[in-house]
Amino acid sequence: xxxxxxxxxxxxxxxxxxxxxxxxxxxxxxxxxxxxxxxxxxxxxxxxxxxxxxxxxxxxxxxxxxxxxxxxxxxxxxxxxxxxxxxxxxxxxxxxxxxxxxxxxxxxxxxxxxxxxxxxxxxxxxxxxxxxxxxxxxxxxxxxxxxxxxxxxxxxxxxxxxxxxxxxxxxxxxxx
Amino acid sequence: xxxxxxxxxxxxxxxxxxxxxxxxxxxxxxxxxxxxxxxxxxxxxxxxxxxxxxxxxxxxxxxxxxxxxxxxxxxxxxxxxxxxxxxxxxxxxxxxxxxxxxxxxxxxxxxxxxxxxxxxxxxxxxxxxxxxxxxxxxxxxxxxxxxxxxxxxxxxxxxxxxxxxxxxxxxxxxxxxxxxxxxxxxxxxxxxxxxxxxxx
Numbered sequence: 001x002x003x004x005x006x007x008x009x010x011x012x013x014x015x016x017x018x019x020x021x022x023x024x025x026x027x028x029x030x031x032x033x034x035x036x037x038x039x040x041x042x043x044x045x046x047x048x049x050x051x052x053x054x055x056x057x058x059x060x061x062x063x064x065x066x067x068x069x070x071x072x073x074x075x076x077x078x079x080x081x082x083x084x085x086x087x088x089x090x091x092x093x094x095x096x097x098x099x100x101x102x103x104x105x106x107x108x109x110x111x112x113x114x115x116x117x118x119x120x121x122x123x124x125x126x127x128x129x130x131x132x133x134x135x136x137x138x139x140x141x142x143x144x145x146x147x148x149x150x151x152x153x154x155x156x157x158x159x160x161x162x163x164x165x166x167x168x169x170x171x172x173x174x175x176x
Numbered sequence: 177x178x179x180x181x182x183x184x185x186x187x188x189x190x191x192x193x194x195x196x197x198x199x200x201x202x203x204x205x206x207x208x209x210x211x212x213x214x215x216x217x218x219x220x221x222x223x224x225x226x227x228x229x230x231x232x233x234x235x236x237x238x239x240x241x242x243x244x245x246x247x248x249x250x251x252x253x254x255x256x257x258x259x260x261x262x263x264x265x266x267x268x269x270x271x272x273x274x275x276x277x278x279x280x281x282x283x284x285x286x287x288x289x290x291x292x293x294x295x296x297x298x299x300x301x302x303x304x305x306x307x308x309x310x311x312x313x314x315x316x317x318x319x320x321x322x323x324x325x326x327x328x329x330x331x332x333x334x335x336x337x338x339x340x341x342x343x344x345x346x347x348x349x350x351x352x353x354x355x356x357x358x359x360x361x362x363x364x365x366x367x368x369x370x371x372x373x374x375x376x
Contacts, residue, residue, distance in 0.1 A: 007297070033223060034267025101236065127240045134265035136223035137237065 031155045033136050041068070041142065041150050042132045046122035050104045056096070056122040058148065065174045067095040068142040069118070070130055072102040073110035075138040081157035082114050088163070089117035093171060097121040100130050100138045143167060145174045201239065204246050213246045216258055220245075221272050229272055 041058065048054040069085060071078040089095055097118035099107045104123060111121070124130055133142070136155060143152035152170035154162060204210040214231065220241060222233035230238040230245075241262070248258045262270055274280045282289075 032226075032267075032269040034265070034269070101240075127237070128244070131240060131244055132265065134267075136266070 031136065033155075034134055035155070036134060036142070036150045036153045039150055041144050041148050042129075044068075044098070044122065044129055046098070046124055046129055049099050049107055049121040049123040056120050058144075061096075061144070062148055063146050064094070065143070065145050065171070066119075067093055067171075068098060068133075068144060069095050070098045070100045070124075070133070070135050070138050070140045072100045072138045073106040074102065075100075077157040078139045079110075079114070081139055081159075082117070084158045084160070084163055085117035086115050088167075094119045098124050098129060100124050100135070101127040141167070143170045143174070201242060202246075204250055209249050210246075212255060213242070213249050216245050216249075216255055217242050219259065219272055220262060221270050223266065223270070 044056065044058045046056050048056050067088065085095060095118050097120070099121055101124065107121060107123075111118070122129075130138075133140075139157055141152075141154040141158055142150050145151050151174060152167055154167065158167065204213060217231035218229050220230045222228045222230050222235055222238040223241070224235035224237050225233050228238075230241045245258055245262075248261065253261075259271075268275060274283060276284055
């Protein structure tokens, strides 16, 4: 048999098989940037949105677990996850909103209209805090434990499944 | 129709003139620092449109990252420090050039690996034919790579360099008219002899 003749065909078939497998089992090219789990959360020092004298600092939250939610009024998926945030707030989970590259007035209008799930809204006008947290866009949500360590990191909007299967278990794990 | 096309191309050309990065970027005053910022910007992947560097991207996040790079350089950070800072926050994927580390050894070695495999295949192929008693395998190989001219006399097996010379001359005379037609001046035979020197 002239096997070298078939060799290119075999190699090609292997390549196709590898590509099909990657298509079927790959993650569809979702986020490949770093997920921040079990790392100390970067300290935040930001003005509270709409207040000139008040500042928000993560230092004051050491000892208390909380959620950080990067959002913006101009971000469509943020509106999509808003009801879930309100639900979480209703379960007495403190959520700190970081208004990412947004105008204070737009944020205010958004929260007055759709409800405010946040205990504090910090104003990250130039997005520098977002970069410091390795945020690739909005929304992104973090669960921070009492020691200031990130225990859960969600890139993109929260969904029912993600909340029930990942976020809430992570949150409840902190309480024990 | 033709004028419409001309207009379209003019428009495309004009758009190409607009430099994407300069829209709202403020270059650093020190040209050497600015040059460092620009060359660092080529290293980072835009987090929004992931196949572009932050220099090429017009996304807001890319502009912010460019500004961050400039600020850090202005603050006296070294290139290494800036890269480490960004990499610590976004992971290895932010680097457009994958770093050489344990999980990328195969990636970096793959060109060499594939070259080795194909060279091995060619070697085995030729060896098999030599074993079969076909003594003019190298000649066949040369003929194969030229494909255009045919050795007129198959009976005399060629093994030494001298044996190839008539073949090459034949190729030369067969190909020269075509080379002339194509506007080339050089003798094809010179190239062939040079190749033979490498192969024989």
